[in-house]
Amino acid sequence: MSATAGVAVHGSKTVRLSGEALKVIRERFVPRPAIETWPATQDGADGIVARLRAAPLRERVPHTQWCRVTGARQILGWLQTFPGETWQQRWNASPAAASGQEWCRRATEWVGATGPVTGPIVSSGLVALVLADVVRPSLEWQLTRRAMNLQDRLPAMRDPDGFARLEALAGPERWASLTGRQALNALIRIMVAKGGTLADIAVGDALEYLDALRAHHSQSAGHTLFYAWLRALGTLPDDAPATLRNLSRATGQVSVEQLVDRYHLQCQPVRDLLVDYLKERQPGLDYATLDNISRFLARSFWADLEAHHPGIDSLRLPPDVATQWKQRARTKTERRRRSDGTMYDVVTPRLDSATLMIAVRALYLDLAQWASEEPARWGPWVAPCPISEADLNLKKTSQRVKARMDQRTRERLPALPTVVRTAKELLDQARLRLDAVREAPAGARFEVLGETFTRAKRPGSTWAYDHAGGRRDMAKREHRAFWGWATIEFLQHTGARIEEMLEASHHSLIQYRLPTTGEVVPLLQIAPSKTDQERVLLVSPELADVLSTIITRIRDPRTGAVPRVVAYDYNERVWNPPMPLLFQYDRSGEPSHMTGEFLRACLNDVLDATGLTDASGLPLDFDPHDFRRIFITDAIRSGLPPHIAQVIAGHADINTTMGYNAIYPAEAIEAHRAFIARRRSLRPSEEYRTPTAEEWDAFLGHFERRKLSIGICARAFGTACIHEHACVRCSMLRPDPDQRGRLVEIRDNLLARITEAEREGWLGELEGLEVSLAGAQDKLAQLDAEQTRRSAAVDLGIPTFRNVAGRHSASPLRPG
Structure with missing residues (x-):
């Protein structure tokens, strides 16, 4: 469970660390103060009116100009009744500064106290004073009333060059969109409240605006495009946050004291000990491990002891206390709901109990060892360890975990084709609906697809209403369907971890020219993740289709480049540098990275549509890591050597790879490999000889005998046909595109024979014919997919490293 989650600890809640990164940024970047004195607000009333009558403040329409000047005079006359040396000071002293909503309702009453006025003229006069920078209403004031329609005038008066550059960077389509207008309004409001140009807007000003926006509008998500525009202008400092998205949810790397204090430990000496202990180990740990150990020791160990044994203040645990704690550590209590809605408690085994006990045992043993080096510091805390070696006997636990993983893989491996097919069908249907609503x-x-909808009346909207009154956003549904399909395809063809998938970028696609044949091979570079081991994967044609589709979707339509986005590493609690990530999308005009939470939701959409169930009858669930286990299992089952599978999967130990394999046990693999090694060592050297002419002819003849009327057989040399020459059914048949007509004839003949068998009641023959028909249709589908792939080639912009081809051994490769 995430350390940022508000996990209950026996009645008390942990301190939420989410938003700590935002606190640090607020301390580092403070907003500009709201000043009350500057040259424009110190002018006299006559000087201000004169400025309003001259360019650039003068209005082109005479009536509008008269309203602006008249209204400004009336407001200035009213403000003179309040104390202050500048117009801003008088504004702040007036009731108008308290609430923009009040100004809308009572402006005529307030200003009318000094003479006859009308509402429109007063409103027009206030716009003139704001454009002239005479008064600066606060952000809160601006957000509590309707906009003053300054988009057309203020940019040209305050910073014409800056806004012209900004419009060119944003592009005409984004500039004119709803999110573009919202971003422009945000920049104008900040300039109205603080003065200056776009280059003067500080990071603190942007944070202050977002705080004010959230205070007045709870639905303010996605309103950070203005900050992305400022970043693009290059006016912010180099150490400014790359984005303001999700800062309220991010924790950043907090101190050890904060990690421990989130659990409200009562015994201060033990609390100080845990802080000191974690600081001692911190240099040798990554942040994710430090976070986990702090949670184990502070929450699961000591906070649990304090909850069940109030007043405990020593690590020397009585035998009964230690026994009770270990029992609680091995199990957990979950609240579940019955079918009638009532709740009940159920005790289940805790999956991380072994890791918890290892962390506690390490604490005791470390203190004992360190006490010999620093007795004054660690000696008082040395105590007998309550966790014995027998408690850490993980053989049964490992066997249970392996059995559970194997069962998941065996259930999900046969279901994978259905999941893949359903994902593609959902995407195709979502695209048809989206095209229909746009047209x-x-x-x-x-x-569309047998359903009747009514498109929303707002121009450009992709919302549609069905006959039952339900509302659907077809663009959003297509978005979720696409990324659900992309996630499934990427994971099943690479076996990557989900964090590795999220870190895959356009730079991960590289080309390598084989030094022996000169063939160019596409490779996918997997960035270091769990084991800090970088690796490359061969890009199959199917994976190339997926990657090309993703790149085509995320490219900037103006430049053709993949936008660079900043991703938050939820394990290390840091922001990664901007990179052209593959799993990104346009979120309210700002390129944003995908989160694992969102992709899991898209995956669940596909699983819900499959209707698959497990052995217990419950809906079959897929975790992203299940695709990794399936990938490794299928690879080893297909004949890939385990040590090669280990390299592809990025495992540091082959036993880990074999643990993922649900088909063959590790003992059988190791025994087989040992047998091969012994056989090679005992085999007489005479076997390693030049083949005879007859043997060579037999080898060449094998390839001639593989040629069939509808393709070629891909079985290995020296192997017999395992399907009794039922080639249409065989997965080893590679159909020839030139023989498509012959395959169509075979399919049509099978359909006719099936019709005859159904009519005559030949049920025994019917089953075999249907199997053959499925094989023929599958071969036709392969040919169609190959034709589509060849006709829909996409330039991926893969970098070429020509020097790589020259880095090969000077000695020729020898067989064996």
């Missing part, structure tokens, strides 16, 4: 006029009815 339909606003407010019109349209039909």
Whole structure:
């Protein structure tokens, strides 16, 4: 469970660390103060009116100009009744500064106390004073009333060059969109409240605006595009946050004291000991491990002891206390809901109990060892360890985990084709619905896939209403369907971890020219992750299709480049540098990285549509890591040597790889490998000789005998046909595109024979014919997919490293 989650600890809640990164940024970047004196607000009333009558403040329409000047005079006359040496000071002293909403309702009453006025003229006068920078209403004031329609005038008056650059960077489509107008409004509001140009807007100003926006509008998610525009302008300092998204949820790397204090430990000496102990180990740990150990020791160990044994203050645990704690550590209590809605408690084994006990045992043993070096510091805390070696006998636990993993793999491996097919069907259907709603006029009815919808009346909207009154956002559904499909395809073809998938970028695609044949091979570079081991994977044609589709989708339509985005590492609690990540999307105009939480939700959408169930009848669930286990199992089952599978999977130990394999036990693999080694050592050297002419002819003849009327057989040399020459059914048949017509004839003949068998009641023959028909249709589908892949080639922009081809051994490769 994440350390940032508010996990209950026996009645008390942990301190939430989410938002700590935002606190650090607020301390580092403070907003500009709201000043009350500057040249424009110190002018006299006559000087201000004169400025309003001259360029650039003068309005082109005479009536508008008269309203602006008249309203400004009336407001200035009213403000003179309040104390202050500048117009801003008088504004702050007036009731108008307290609430923008009050100004809208009572401006005529307030200003009318000094003479006859009308509401529109007063509102027009206030706009003139804001444009002239005479008064600066606060951000809160601006957010509590309707916009003053400054988008057309203020940019040209305050910073024409800056806004022109910004518009060019954003592009005309984004600039004119709803999110673009919201971003422009945000920048204008900040300039109205603080003055200056775009280059003067500070990071603190942006944070202050977001705080004010959230205070007045709870639905303010996605309103950070203005900050991305400022970053693109290059006006912010180099150490400014790369994005303001999700800062309220991020923790950043907090101190050890914060990691321990989130669990409210009562015994101060023990609390100080745990802080000191963790600081001593911190240099040798990554942050994720430090976070886990702090949670084990502070929450699962000491906070649990304090909850069940109030007043405990020593690590020397009585035998009964230690026994009770170990029993609690091995199990956990979950609240579950019955079918009638009532809740009940159930005790289940804790999966991380062994890791917890290892952390506690390490604490006791470390203290005992360190006490010999620093007795004054660690000696008082040395105590007998309550965790014995017998408690850490993980053989049964490992066997249970292996059995559970194997069972998951065996259940999900046969279901994988269904999941893949369903993901593609959902994507195709979502695209058809999205195209239909875009083609339909606003407010019109349209039909797609047998369903009738009515498009929303707002121009450009992708919302549609069905006959039952439900509302669907077709663009959002297509978005989720696409990334669900992309996630499944990427994971099943690479066997990568989900964090590795999220870190895959456009730079991960490289080309390598084989030094022997000169063939160019596409490779996918997997960045160091769990084991800090970088590796490369061969890109199969199917994976190339997926990658090309993703790159085509995320490319900037103006430049053709993949946008660089900043991703938050939820394990190490740091922001990674900007990179052209593959799993990104346009979120309210700002390129944003995908999160594992979102991709899991997209995966669940596909699983819900499959209707698959497990052995207990419950809906079959897929975790992203299940695809990794399936990938390794299928690879080894298909004949890939385990040590090669280990390299592809990025495991440091082959036993880990074999633990993922659900087909063959580790003992059988090791025994087989040992047998091969012994056989090679005992085999007489005479066997390693030049083949005879007859043997060579037999080898060449094998390839001639593989040629068939509809393709070629891919079985290995020296192997017999295992399907009794039922080639249409065989997965080893590689159909020839030139023989498609012959395959169509075979399929049509099978359909006719099936019809005859159904009519005559030949049920025994019917089953065999249906199997052959499925094989023929599968071969036709392979040919169609190959044709589509060749006709839909996409330039991926893969970098070429020509020097890599020259880095090969000077000695020729020898067989064996």
